[in-house]
Amino acid sequence: EAGVTQFPSHSVIEKGQTVTLRCDPISGHDNLYWYRRVMGKEIKFLLHFVKESKQDESGMPNNRFLAERTGGTYSTLKVQPAELEDSGVYFCASSRLSRQQYFGPGTRLTVT
Amino acid sequence: RKEVEQDPGPFNVPEGATVAFNCTYSNSASQSFFWYRQDCRKEPKLLMSVYSSGNEDGRFTAQLNRASQYISLLIRDSKLSDSATYLCVVSITTGFQKLVFGTGTRLLVSP
Numbered sequence: 001e002a003g004v005t006q007f008p009s010h011s012v013i014e015k016g017q018t019v020t021l022r023c024d025p026i027s028g029h030d031n032l033y034w035y036r037r038v039m040g041k042e043i044k045f046l047l048h049f050v051k052e053s054k055q056d057e058s059g060m061p062n063n064r065f066l067a068e069r070t071g072g073t074y075s076t077l078k079v080q081p082a083e084l085e086d087s088g089v090y091f092c093a094s095s096r097l098s099r100q101q102y103f104g105p106g107t108r109l110t111v112t
Numbered sequence: 113r114k115e116v117e118q119d120p121g122p123f124n125v126p127e128g129a130t131v132a133f134n135c136t137y138s139n140s141a142s143q144s145f146f147w148y149r150q151d152c153r154k155e156p157k158l159l160m161s162v163y164s165s166g167n168e169d170g171r172f173t174a175q176l177n178r179a180s181q182y183i184s185l186l187i188r189d190s191k192l193s194d195s196a197t198y199l200c201v202v203s204i205t206t207g208f209q210k211l212v213f214g215t216g217t218r219l220l221v222s223p
């Protein structure tokens with residue numbers, strides 16, 4: 001069974017630009033989560049989808065971040081416009097029901 | 113104050129040693145508790161769930177003290193392959209939703 005995949009693995013953009021991260025969950029997993037690790041800090045929850053619906057977006061830092069999961073399959077996380085403090089590793093995870101979350105390899109975002 | 117506090121380490125131990133990590137959590141409503149392992153530049157992977165009665169998985173033993181809001185992980189007979197960062201993780205739900213992570217404790221096992 002294929003694991004969670006994320007694209008791109010790395011992204012370097014300039015402040016003010018837009019970046020879109022993609023996550024493909026494990027097939028059949030209705031739950032999809034986004035997390036972020038800023039350098040030197042702990043991994044923090046951003047939001048949770050159940051199918052195409054946002055179940056909890058309490059961790060989204062501000063309105064520059066937009067997550068979508070159209071059709072309940074893959075998800076995208078757009079940052080527009082990017083700021084320096086958005087640099088970090090963005091992890092996606094998926095699960096079946098409320099069971100174990102499986103994490104993707106992450107997207108390392110650098111904003112210069 | 114962080115929701116989950118861990119000693120960042122690193123803990124440097126020789127092969128075969130026993131090492132213990134601790135963490136404390138601040139939200140008394142926390143329901144689920146886990147230890148994750150994260151290798152350098154990799155994703156976190158579930159090591160084990162932690163139950164109130166304590167649980168063991170091979171060389172790994174986890175304990176939970178709800179009254180003190182304290183979680184521990186004991187690794188016996190350390191292997192070189194145990195070198196990694198160990199993340200203490202809690203959730204206020206009974207499942208795996210909205211995980212709250214500690215910053216992790218780094219373990220280095222040397223020959």
